[in-house]
Amino acid sequence: MVKRLAGILLAVFCLCAAGAAAEYKFAVLDVNRAIGDSEEAKSLAAQVEQDLKADQDALQTLAEEIQGLQERLQNDAEILGDAEKRGMQKDIQDKQLDYEFGVNKFRKELQDRQQEIFRQMAPKLDAVLKDLIEIEGYDVVFPRAGLLYVNTKHDITRKVTEKINEKQ
Numbered sequence: 001m002v003k004r005l006a007g008i009l010l011a012v013f014c015l016c017a018a019g020a021a022a023e024y025k026f027a028v029l030d031v032n033r034a035i036g037d038s039e040e041a042k043s044l045a046a047q048v049e050q051d052l053k054a055d056q057d058a059l060q061t062l063a064e065e066i067q068g069l070q071e072r073l074q075n076d077a078e079i080l081g082d083a084e085k086r087g088m089q090k091d092i093q094d095k096q097l098d099y100e101f102g103v104n105k106f107r108k109e110l111q112d113r114q115q116e117i118f119r120q121m122a123p124k125l126d127a128v129l130k131d132l133i134e135i136e137g138y139d140v141v142f143p144r145a146g147l148l149y150v151n152t153k154h155d156i157t158r159k160v161t162e163k164i165n166e167k168q
Contacts, residue, residue, distance in 0.1 A: 025137055027156045029129070030144035034160040035121045040168050044120070048113040052106065059102050066095045121164070128163040132156065 035041050073080070073088045080088070133141065136156075144150065144157070 024139040026154055027136070027138045027141045028144050028147060028150045028154045029141055029160060030155070030157045031125065032118075033144075034157045034164070035118055035125055037157075037161045038121065038164040038168075040124075040164070041117055041121055044117045045114070048110070048117070052110060052113075055102070055106050055109070059099065059106060062095060062099045062102065066092060066099060069095070124164055124167060125160065128160055128167060132159060132163060 036045075069088060069092050073085065073092065077085065129141065132138070138156075141156070142150075144155070
């Protein structure tokens with residue numbers, strides 16, 4: 001009898017909970033995509049790419065130099081003296097260290113500039129999101145990153161991106 005009463009109470013509770021959940025309006029937002037797909041962020045990213053182009057080209061040139069030296073060392077190994085081989089190997093190692101340092105520096109600069117774009121766009125995203133929440137009447141907006149599955153009807157990323165573009 002107690003088990004049956006507990007089962008009935010559980011069923012009633014589930015029905016009440018399902019009814020209460022239906023009253024809430026949920027949405028999901030991929031913040032990175034919403035900002036990254038906006039026209040302003042794309043423009044800023046293109047500017048960053050243009051600003052860092054010289055560094056990227058210098059790294060590419062250095063990588064080609066390293067590859068050329070390695071090929072020369074491999075192809076001419078039989079005719080080179082021991083001192084020349086050691087000198088070339090040291091030159092390759094020095095250039096590889098310079099290359100690794102340059103790549104790390106480039107990545108850090110790129111990451112810093114991308115974070116600056118997101119910091120710059122964050123207030124615009126917040127304003128758009130507040131407007132959209134008020135207009136659409138969302139009770140909860142979840143970040144997309146933490147969810148395993150979301151039905152696309154709950155994803156408001158495109159709407160947010162369109163609103164950011166409208167405000168530009």
